[in-house]
Amino acid sequence: MSTDTPVLDTIADITAASIGHSSGSPREFMLARLAALIAVDAPPASYLANAPALEEAGLTADDIQRVMIAIAPVVGTPRVVSASGQILRALGFAIDVGAAGMADQADG
Numbered sequence: 001m002s003t004d005t006p007v008l009d010t011i012a013d014i015t016a017a018s019i020g021h022s023s024g025s026p027r028e029f030m031l032a033r034l035a036a037l038i039a040v041d042a043p044p045a046s047y048l049a050n051a052p053a054l055e056e057a058g059l060t061a062d063d064i065q066r067v068m069i070a071i072a073p074v075v076g077t078p079r080v081v082s083a084s085g086q087i088l089r090a091l092g093f094a095i096d097v098g099a100a101g102m103a104d105q106a107d108g
Contacts, residue, residue: 011049019053030057034067038083039075044090051090 015033022029030053037046064087072080 008049012052015050015053026053026057027059030054030059031063031067034059034064035071038068038071038079041079041082042086044086044093047087047090048093 019026019029024032030050033050034054037050068080068083
């Protein structure tokens with residue numbers, strides 16, 4: 001475990017363990033995880049913490065939209081709209097971190 005990011009490392013470990021105990025495919029698992037994040041109105045950090053696993057499972061922007069459409073009648077429009085904003089905030093944060101890392105590499 002990295003001493004720089006112990007909480008994120010723990011979340012990654014928990015996610016990996018739960019995927020390993022699932023009988024479905026990683027893709028199905030992460031689609032369900034995404035639906036749960038939307039249903040609980042998760043903050044941007046939650047989407048960011050799950051982004052590597054979502055990417056590794058091969059989920060696309062179209063998949064995210066399909067999940068939102070599928071669960072909107074159950075969780076309601078406000079939750080889906082909120083999730084859209086939270087995902088965009090998480091994406092913006094990831095872009096900012098990536099740009100800062102690239103700037104550090106260029107300076108180093």
